[in-house]
Amino acid sequence: xxxxxxxxxxxxxxxxxxxxxxxxxxxxxxxxxxxxxxxxxxxxxxxxxxxxxxxxxxxxxxxxxxxxxxxxxxxxxxxxxxxxxxxxxxxxxxxxxxxxxxxxxxxxxxxxxxxxxxxxxxxxxxxxxxxxxxxxxxxxxxxxxxxxxxxxx
Numbered sequence: 334x335x336x337x338x339x340x341x342x343x344x345x346x347x348x349x350x351x352x353x354x355x356x357x358x359x360x361x362x363x364x365x366x367x368x369x370x371x372x373x374x375x376x377x378x379x380x381x382x383x384x385x386x387x388x389x390x391x392x393x394x395x396x397x398x399x400x401x402x403x404x405x406x407x408x409x410x411x412x413x414x415x416x417x418x419x420x421x422x423x424x425x426x427x428x429x430x431x432x433x434x435x436x437x438x439x440x441x442x443x444x445x446x447x448x449x450x451x452x453x454x455x456x457x458x459x460x461x462x463x464x465x466x467x468x469x470x471x472x473x474x475x476x477x478x479x480x481x482x483x484x485x486x
Contacts, residue, residue, distance in 0.1 A: 336384055339380075340376075340377065340380050340381075343376055343380060343425075344373055344376060344377065347369070347372050347373055347376045347425045348369055348372075348373065350372075350424070350425070351368065351369050351372040351421055351424050351425065352365060352369050354421070354424060355368050355369065355421060360417075360421075364411065364413065364417070367407055367411070367418065368417065368418055368421035368422070369421070370403075371400055371403055371404055371407070371418045371419075371421055371422030372400075372421055372422050372423075372424055372425050374399055374400055374403055374422065375396045375397065375399065375400035375422045375423055375425060375426060376396070376425045376426070378395050378396045378399040378400070379392050379393065379395065379396030379425075379426055382395045382396065388456075389453060389456045389457060389460070390456045390457075390459060390460045391460065392460065393426060393456065393457045393458075393459075393460025393461050393464065394460040394461075394463050394464040394467075395464065396423070396426055396460075396461075396464070397422075397423050397426065397460065397461040397462075397463075397464030397465050397468075398464035398465070398467060398468050400418075400419060400422035400423055400464075401415070401419055401422075401464060401465045401467075401468035401469065401472075402468055403418065403422065404416075404417075404418030404419045404422055405468065405472045405476075409479075415472075419465060423461055423465070426457060426461055427461075428453065428454040428457040428458060431450045431451075431453050431454035431457065432450075432454050434446060434450040435447055435450040435451040435454055438450060438451075
């Protein structure tokens, strides 16, 4: 399967999966589409980073950072917490299967499996965290300046 088709299949799976999670947790219908778009942006940024042969940590960081920027912008537009969009956005990158295989390797005493999947799960999780923290650190002073200008005006 070529790369474009693989990314298209991932986008469709992301829309279905994240849309289902949003419905299951009772997200307001007017925000579901924007939350799903956040996840699609994250998934595409991550996959393009991997196609550029960037390391797993960097690809995860890029995906989460792009999603966090989008989330902070949409939070201002809709006057909702950015965390809402960030959580839906990074959902496709959460390393659930890798954590499962890490534990399976540990339970079966397969240390090669345990180390490989454990390392990749930690790299992805760290990339997600660093990307979100970096963007949050940039947006906090911006939000504070906007609030201060509204109070002064």
